[in-house]
Amino acid sequence: MKKLFAFLLFGFMFFGLSAQNKSDLPNITLKNLDGESVNIAELNNDGKPFVMTFWATWCGPCVKEHNALSDVYDDWVEETGVKIFSVSIDDARSTAKIKPFVDGKGWPFEILLDVNKDLARAMNVSNPPHTFLFNGEGKIVWQHTGYLDGGEEDLYQEILKISK
Amino acid sequence: MKKLSLLIVFVLGITAVHGQDFLKKSKVSGSFQMDGNYYWEDKGIGITKEDINGEEFGAYGFGKLQYELGNFSAGFRFEAYQTTPMSGFDSRVKGMGIANYFATYDNGTIGVTVGDIYDQFGNGLVFRTYEEWTLGFDNSLRGIRAIYRPWNGVTLKGVYGKQRYYWAGYGEDVPTSEERGLVRGVDGEWDLNSSIASLNNSKFRATLGASFVSKYEPDTKLTVGEEQLIMPQNVASYAGRMNLGYGRFSFSTEYARKINDPSTFNNYIYNDGQELLASLAYSQKGLGMVLQVKRVDNMSFKSKRLATQNDLDLGFIPPLNYTHTHSLPSMFSYATQPLGEMGIQFQVNYTIPKKTALGGKYGTKLAFNYSQVNDIKRDSINVNGVNMLNQPGTKGYTSPFFAVSDHMFYRDLNFEIEKKISAKWHLTLMYINLYYDMETIENHPGAEAVKADFAFGEVIYKINRNNSIRLELQHMWDNVGPNETIEEGHEAYYTKRGNWFAFLLEYTIAPKWFVSVADKYNYGNPIADNRDHYVTGSFGYIKDQTRIAISGGRQSEGLVCVGGVCRTVPASSGLSLTITTSF
Numbered sequence: 001m002k003k004l005f006a007f008l009l010f011g012f013m014f015f016g017l018s019a020q021n022k023s024d025l026p027n028i029t030l031k032n033l034d035g036e037s038v039n040i041a042e043l044n045n046d047g048k049p050f051v052m053t054f055w056a057t058w059c060g061p062c063v064k065e066h067n068a069l070s071d072v073y074d075d076w077v078e079e080t081g082v083k084i085f086s087v088s089i090d091d092a093r094s095t096a097k098i099k100p101f102v103d104g105k106g107w108p109f110e111i112l113l114d115v116n117k118d119l120a121r122a123m124n125v126s127n128p129p130h131t132f133l134f135n136g137e138g139k140i141v142w143q144h145t146g147y148l149d150g151g152e153e154d155l156y157q158e159i160l161k162i163s164k
Numbered sequence: 165m166k167k168l169s170l171l172i173v174f175v176l177g178i179t180a181v182h183g184q185d186f187l188k189k190s191k192v193s194g195s196f197q198m199d200g201n202y203y204w205e206d207k208g209i210g211i212t213k214e215d216i217n218g219e220e221f222g223a224y225g226f227g228k229l230q231y232e233l234g235n236f237s238a239g240f241r242f243e244a245y246q247t248t249p250m251s252g253f254d255s256r257v258k259g260m261g262i263a264n265y266f267a268t269y270d271n272g273t274i275g276v277t278v279g280d281i282y283d284q285f286g287n288g289l290v291f292r293t294y295e296e297w298t299l300g301f302d303n304s305l306r307g308i309r310a311i312y313r314p315w316n317g318v319t320l321k322g323v324y325g326k327q328r329y330y331w332a333g334y335g336e337d338v339p340t341s342e343e344r345g346l347v348r349g350v351d352g353e354w355d356l357n358s359s360i361a362s363l364n365n366s367k368f369r370a371t372l373g374a375s376f377v378s379k380y381e382p383d384t385k386l387t388v389g390e391e392q393l394i395m396p397q398n399v400a401s402y403a404g405r406m407n408l409g410y411g412r413f414s415f416s417t418e419y420a421r422k423i424n425d426p427s428t429f430n431n432y433i434y435n436d437g438q439e440l441l442a443s444l445a446y447s448q449k450g451l452g453m454v455l456q457v458k459r460v461d462n463m464s465f466k467s468k469r470l471a472t473q474n475d476l477d478l479g480f481i482p483p484l485n486y487t488h489t490h491s492l493p494s495m496f497s498y499a500t501q502p503l504g505e506m507g508i509q510f511q512v513n514y515t516i517p518k519k520t521a522l523g524g525k526y527g528t529k530l531a532f533n534y535s536q537v538n539d540i541k542r543d544s545i546n547v548n549g550v551n552m553l554n555q556p557g558t559k560g561y562t563s564p565f566f567a568v569s570d571h572m573f574y575r576d577l578n579f580e581i582e583k584k585i586s587a588k589w590h591l592t593l594m595y596i597n598l599y600y601d602m603e604t605i606e607n608h609p610g611a612e613a614v615k616a617d618f619a620f621g622e623v624i625y626k627i628n629r630n631n632s633i634r635l636e637l638q639h640m641w642d643n644v645g646p647n648e649t650i651e652e653g654h655e656a657y658y659t660k661r662g663n664w665f666a667f668l669l670e671y672t673i674a675p676k677w678f679v680s681v682a683d684k685y686n687y688g689n690p691i692a693d694n695r696d697h698y699v700t701g702s703f704g705y706i707k708d709q710t711r712i713a714i715s716g717g718r719q720s721e722g723l724v725c726v727g728g729v730c731r732t733v734p735a736s737s738g739l740s741l742t743i744t745t746s747f
Contacts, residue, residue: 024191027235027270035355035371035407037317039272058487071526071584091294092287093482096416096443097511100452104513105529116284117294122237124195124228124746126297130709143709145744149590149624149632150674 023138026122030087030112033099038112040119045083047136049162051155052085053109054120054130057094057101062129065147070107072152080163084109089120089128131155135162190233195746197297198225203250206737209696209718211250215734219248226263226297235272240265245300252724252733254473256330257300263328264295264304275311280304281323285351285375288480289420289439290401290465293327298724299731303477304328305347317358321351327467327476344468344476349377369409376402379467379478386469388432388556399425401437401465401479417442420463420479426556427469430462430503433560437462441482452513456484457506461540461563464502484509485535485576488596491684492640492664493618495722496600498574499730504540506568509533526584535576539569539604575599590624602657606723606732611657615643629674636668636682648690655691659721659735662695663688678704684720710745 027041043050053069055062069084076082086109088098095115102111114120123132126145133142133155142158144151201222205213223246230239244260247253266279282304284292295302307325314320325347326334332342353373357363363370378400386393403420422437438461445454465479481500484507488494512532516523542561544553554560578596585591600614622636644661665687670680684698700717721735 026232026237027272035357035369035409037355037358058489060489067529067582067584091482092284092292092480093484095287096414096445096456097454099414100445100447100454100511101513102452103447103449104452104515104531106450106515106527116282118282121282122230124193124230126195126197126744126746127711143746144675144706145709145711145746146675146704146706148672148674148676148678148706149626149634150630150672153629154675 024132024134024140025138026119028118028122030114030119032113033102033111040112043085043134044138045081045136048081048083049136049141049159050083050085050134051159052087052123052132052134054087054089054114054123054125054128056088056090056128057097058090059128061147063105064149065129065131065152066107066109067105068147068149068152069109070105072156073108076156076159080159082159082163085112086110087112087114087119089114089117089125091115133158133162190231192229192231193747194227194229194239195744196225196227197744198742199223200741201248201251201738202740203248203736203738206718209698209720209735209737210693211735211737215249217249219250220738222246222248222251224251224253224297224300236267236269238265238267247300250734250736250738252731253300254330254731259331261331263302263331270311273313275309277309278307280306280328281309281325283309283321283323284480285321285349285377286353286373286403286405287418287441287482289418289441289463290375290377290403290422290479291323291347291349291351292478292480294480299474301474301731302328306334307347315359317355317360319351319353321349323347323349327478329468329476343381344471345379345381347377347379347467347478349375351375367411369407369414371407373405374403376400377465377478379465381467381469386432391557393426393432393557395426395469396424399423399465412446412448414445415443422463422465422479425465425469427464427466428472429464429466430560431554432556433462433554433558435462435559435561437465439463439479439481450515450517452511454509454511456509458482458484458508459506459540459565460500460502461504462560483507485537485574486511486533486578488576490594490618490620490636490638491668491682492620492638492666493596493598495660495720496598496614496616497723497730498537498576498600499605499723501537501539501573501604504542504563505537505573506540507535507537509535524583524585529580529582531578531580531582533576533578535574536572537574539571539573541567541569571601571604572599573601573604588626590626592620592622594618594620596620608657610651610654612644614661617641632672632674634668634670634672636666636670638664638666640664642688644690646688646690650690658689658691659694660686660689662686662690676706678702678706686720709747711743713742715740 025041029037029039032038129147130145132140135141203216203220226243228241240262241264243263245257247258264280268277282293293303293305305325309323312320356370380398384395386395401422405418407416418441420439424434426432426434441458443456466476467478468476483500485498514530516528518527540563542563544551547558576598580594582592596618598616602608602611618640620638624634626632642662666684668682672678680702682700689695698718698720702715704713716739719736723730724733
């Protein structure tokens with residue numbers, strides 16, 4: 001039975017790979033810091049590119065990446081109109097801490113809480129930080145795992161390529 | 165299984181009807197991770213051929229594939245764990261196969277999932293199934309989940325199934341040792357702001373929720389010592405929660421209760437379990453503060469009453485302490501004590517604004533954290549004229565709700581300053597004061613508690629746009645000195661005691677390359693043989709979503725902890741390779 005299931009999925013895969021016009025945003029609902037539900041499939045930036053980055057409070061490189069993005073964010077928005085959605089995969093231990101943490105660090109991003117890692121699983125994120133760049137139609141045009149100092153510059157080059 | 169076949173047939177049906185449309189709307193994705201280890205003998209840190217036991221190679225990997233078509237999605241994960249004695253995994257993790265599969269249909273109002281489910285109710289106090297690859301932990305529920313959202317802001321959920329227990333089968337015919345109970349649960353959540361029009365844009369925010377979870381195990385009689393005890397077939401637990409917010413303030417709390425649930429873990433006592441979690445937070449741009457408290461009393465909740473360690477956990481107890489990631493303090497990570505603990509945490513994050521005297525050009529980030537966890541107070545009970553404490557077959561003890569025991573498990577006070585000095589230089593400094601009750605956390609009877617101070621400093625120098633050098637220095641001052649007299653038989657408690665010094669030097673070429681060398685030196689260990697260097701070298705390459713890292717050297721004994729759940733990893737020496745990717 002399991003084999004059949006796996007076989008069918010492989011079958012689907014070839015169909016799937018042959019023509020992918022669907023947006024890359026999965027049909028998953030997360031909460032934002034105000035407790036409001038946000039349907040990921042409907043995320044957009046009025047036709048402009050946007051970034052989705054996965055992080056956790058316990059992940060050192062993630063915090064570094066967010067600090068670096070936070071430093072350049074105003075300039076990026078001015079130049080390209082890009083928007084950053086920042087998805088925390090912290091578990092229930094930290095849910096109450098995220099808002100004070102984010103505010104205390106002064107991060108200007110729209111924060112989404114993936115407490116159950118539903119979105120991380122759907123986006124195949126194994127280890128944070130993992131950053132995706134979406135074009136205005138919600139298709140992934142670039143992604144990167146890990147963060148090395150200065151890595152935000154490469155993201156910016158990719159954003160420049162697709163913003164008009 | 166039949167349900168699953170029906171679902172597949174159903175999907176194939178849709179496929180046939182929609183034809184061309186199907187091709188355009190479908191999406192396939194997946195991920196892959198592989199960790200390989202090669203261990204060698206290293207007499208310097210006491211690793212002998214016998215320890216390795218002929219199993220030099222360890223390999224752990226998974227491959228995941230998923231498929232989406234509109235409201236439908238399905239996927240599976242293949243896992244292979246070739247564990248070895250040096251890897252520190254529970255030996256039952258060993259095995260391979262399709263460990264997880266699921267199919268979901270969700271149209272926004274109704275959602276149904278069959279297969280292996282990861283979900284949680286509220287903070288997870290009475291129900292949380294999740295997976296942590298690094299711990300070899302997976303307590304997913306195989307069965308069915310239904311979600312119904314009748315109105316905006318209202319979510320009702322039901323789950324039914326059996327938990328994953330390493331590689332045990334899910335049928336009725338599993339050996340007695342692998343049997344575990346059926347789990348049934350319902351949860352409701354109501355977000356007032358989304359469902360009441362007049363509150364849509366209110367400064368006041370409120371969410372209410374409640375859950376009920378029950379497990380069923382058929383056997384009712386169990387012999388413990390000389391006594392035959394009657395076990396409850398059904399164990400119910402329930403929880404209520406609320407999140408309130410007004411402007412910059414927020415308050416959230418959850419209370420859970422569990423009826424009598426005698427188990428191996430709680431020494432077969434019959435009293436109810438309860439747990440309270442509460443947080444109060446204030447935040448504005450540049451300043452965030454949060455105060456959290458919790459009380460846990462007899463809240464180990466597993467779908468098998470004979471399960472031990474972290475096996476078959478149904479409820480999750482959120483730890484409140486700060487998670488240390490630096491290599492020295494993380495050797496002393498706190499593991500949650502489900503039988504009883506009272507904890508408090510206070511955290512402040514503050515950014516000194518840019519362009520002020522103290523903030524400088526880029527601002528200065530400050531963080532302060534205090535957390536403490538103590539045992540709960542337990543008073544003996546009178547059973548037939550005899551005073552008893554924690555005896556099997558009794559209610560165990562009484563515990564006044566607000567009383568805290570003097571027995572401290574863990575305390576952490578830390579302070580961090582982070583500052584971008586210029587476009588080239590970045591500095592982080594941290595001080596930590598830690599109390600760590602080794603006796604309780606590592607289950608070492610009679611072990612002396614760790615009272616230690618740590619200093620951490622990190623400097624990053626950006627050579628140019630892509631090239632950076634990072635230097636990390638750490639020191640730990642332990643209360644155990646090099647001349648400590650060690651009680652006979654307690655030598656194993658001193659493998660990581662005494663002063664430590666550590667450094668890490670890393671060179672990175674963003675976004676692709678990194679290379680580092682590090683050493684941890686336990687120079688102040690009271691046992692001369694333990695004064696070892698743990699030198700490691702790492703090298704890695706990242707291309708888009710693919711990451712390859714190789715490291716080699718000595719690994720010190722320690723706990724790998726994620727979310728309060730820990731796994732002990734023995735000291736080892738060898739090479740490791742990790743590859744992760746997704747598509």
